[in-house]
Amino acid sequence: MKEESGCSGEKRRAEWASLQPELVQLIADRVLSTSGVDEYMGMRAVCPAWRSAVAKPSPHAAVADLRFRPRQWVLLHGADDQEGRPLFLNVATGRFRRLRLPLLRDYIFVGASDGLLVLGARDLPHAARLLNPLTGDMLPFAAPIPPEDWVETAIVVGFEPTIIFAFEPAYGKYQYIPAYCSLGRGGDAVYSADPMGQLRAVRFHDAASNQDALFYLRSMVTYADNVYVLNSGGTLCKIVRTGGHWYAERILEVDKDYNVALVESAGKLLLIREQPEIIQVFSIDVKRKLLEPIESLGSSALFISHGNCMVVDADMLPSIKGNCIYSISFAGIQLDSVHVLYDLSDGKRRCFSGPLIPGDGLPPESDIIHEGPLSLAQTPKN
Structure with missing residues (x-):
């Protein structure tokens, strides 16, 4: 038989x-x-x-053609195995994959955006690269990556894909901390780079003075084939190309007094507003220029870390709770990390890891939940 x-x-x-x-x-x-x-x-x-x-697909199509863009896949930073294979997660299906990408050892890892990895050559002038991790294709850029500690990236699609860099200008040497940009400090300059061009500053037009000014970033996300950014003044903008230059086109004003983050979820552009006691979620109607409150995320869960935000389907990930927001906050001047779970169904905020400092707006110690996962990389693999 x-x-x-x-x-x-x-x-x-x-x-x-x-x-x-x-x-x-x-x-x-x-x-x-x-x-x-x-x-x-x-x-x-x-x-x-x-x-x-x-x-x-050709290297260009693997980046520019949205059919080949691994948009549902995210890189879980810091979850490499002993063989150096990075861990990827499909946020829609909950599938984990480890990929052999030996060429990552030959490049500086800058960040991940819209399914693509942004890299820099190790040799001067550290030219930028876009890598599709699922096809193995890489698109070279003439522009160098920014020589800064903190760099955030986004991708503008089109025949000539453009990388949007956000970083805090510094005077140090090249020191690269992958993918985490401190977006709350309001000192991050935004620049663009296409395959054949150099870095160019993204300008913000100030209607009051009728002048262009440098744009400073709080949060940035790729949504509906465009890049949307929130500046330090609380203005939501769309990055547009006019007359050969990139500009931040004003959409609407949002609250600038709290920590905020932008994220794309199920075809919607969301704004996350984190206050000392509550976390609010809004859907942004770009056409009508309105913020619409969202009372429930359903089976979705949000992860927020230093201004970056990601949505996953909790039904596909054991030990992740739906309709909740997982956040990393900082406690006190020592900047100790505190992992916070905010449940939209009851509006309660619970700490499940990290030290607590009295008066920091977090729950008392009796409410600490000593269980994980502390990151998506620690969730059970299906």
């Missing part, structure tokens, strides 16, 4: 491998549109015949 079963399996594989190339490509196109580039690249790995039939 085992031999028959084995022969039957080999026969089926041979039948699949003998499919007409046109039919294989048709199936691959359907897989790409419904399941994404991960499953598409998996089809190419089935057999040599399928690899020949299923076209591999």
